Amino acid sequence: MDSIWMVLGLALLPALGNFGGGLVAEVSRTTGRRLNYALHGAAGLVIAVVAVEIMPRVLESLSAWLIALSFALGGIAYVGIEKLVEGIQRRQGQQRESGQTSVWMIYIAVSIDLFSDGLLIGAGSAVSLSVALILAVGQVLADIPEGFAAIANMKDKGIPRSKRLLLSASFAIPVLSAAVFAYFVLRSQPESFKLAALTFTAGLLTVAAIEDMISEAHESGEDTHVSPLAFVGGFVLFTLVSAGLEGVLVQS
Template identity: 85%
Template sequence: MDSIWLVLGLALFPALGNFGGGLAAEVSGTTGRHLNYALHGAAGLIIAVVSVEIMPRVLESLSAWLIAIAFTLGGIAYVGIEKLVEGFQKRRSQQGENSQTSVWMIYIAVFIDLFSDGLLIGAGSAVSPSVAMILAAGQVLADVPEGFATIANMKDKGIPRSKRLLISASFVIPVLSAAAFAYFVLRNQPETLKLAALTFTAGLLTVAAIEDMISEAHESGEDTHVSPLAFIGGFVLFVLVSAGLEAVTPQS
């Protein structure tokens, strides 16, 4: 069961979740308030993945120093990528390509997020197939509202539907490539290194959820009393899904 085909199959789910969320945005009206709720829910799901599934597992086996270092490196990696993207955006803006730049910034941001999803699933599969299944479930749940927000933003910027759908479908590339990379690199490594890789990815995802998703939610629409409830709902949804999957999947 612990094979590259299982890993690639699980990695497909976040891409399909993202694409499904995009299709929902295509066939329904989108508003800033809808985006606000969707992104709050996605952030809650990601925080739940980190705090409920990843951190308790690594705390059992890794030293506090190693956890701190790996988590910090993951956060720093995300900040570094973000700086590179901002620099690219600034250069393109100075060249008078603002409309195209905004579209590619959206694409790059989602590309990075799905690449992180693939790393998480690949690293989780190196620990055990059941871990990979639970992490994939969490990521697909988070990617549905993210896909909705992505297509809604592109619709708002006047991108043609055929191009929107092509861009959405292309997100399968980063998640599959990252999952395969993590699987082959980590599968024969010591348990400590596998769990450190999970912690690294947790740091990256936490920064993405807090700095990007919540910030974009606030920019999309004014918070209401439903916004924190959407965050809580995302968190609780993953807790319930994780508990259900742990009850039916073999543990290793």
């Protein structure tokens, strides 16, 4: 792929999907149960990104110790980010019970996922247009429920609408910045470095999905039998769409 504008255009798709999901939450009634289902579905989609798109690629080329190290560093980095946010909230005199910390950790979790989307798309563009396109379109599916859940969570915590919309629009920043980074930096690096970066992202995503999205889902509403089905449905949906897109592009 020759043009940075093509990469940015593909990277913008997940951001638009996230913003669209947020608009749905703005114009509809958001209950604790719906938020629970949306967060479970989003977590399933995020885990599918790791299991279906990232790990199969790295397992083919990287050694086990490098995969383990990169994944662990990603998880540790997320914990460090969480501690940093909690420290800032404490210095501002806000207690966790106020819900502000959980809102910001959901925001950071979604931002990290969008950053990884940009990283995947930018790195995928170094391989081929078809790979970047599959990753971009696939990520839209995960970002729609994520956007809904993020805005619904903010509504539940009493964040003003103007601030909610601004935060929702700001999700474009991490995905576009990551795409630019991957395009200009990762493209010139050895293949092992690119795959290690993706594995690092997988560690971030996994901790974000389990520790924050699922935890917040449990706090938002009581689990029902639909909750795990929403998680499974998110995973299945991403897997089928990703496989379908890849099949169509290969045939064409």
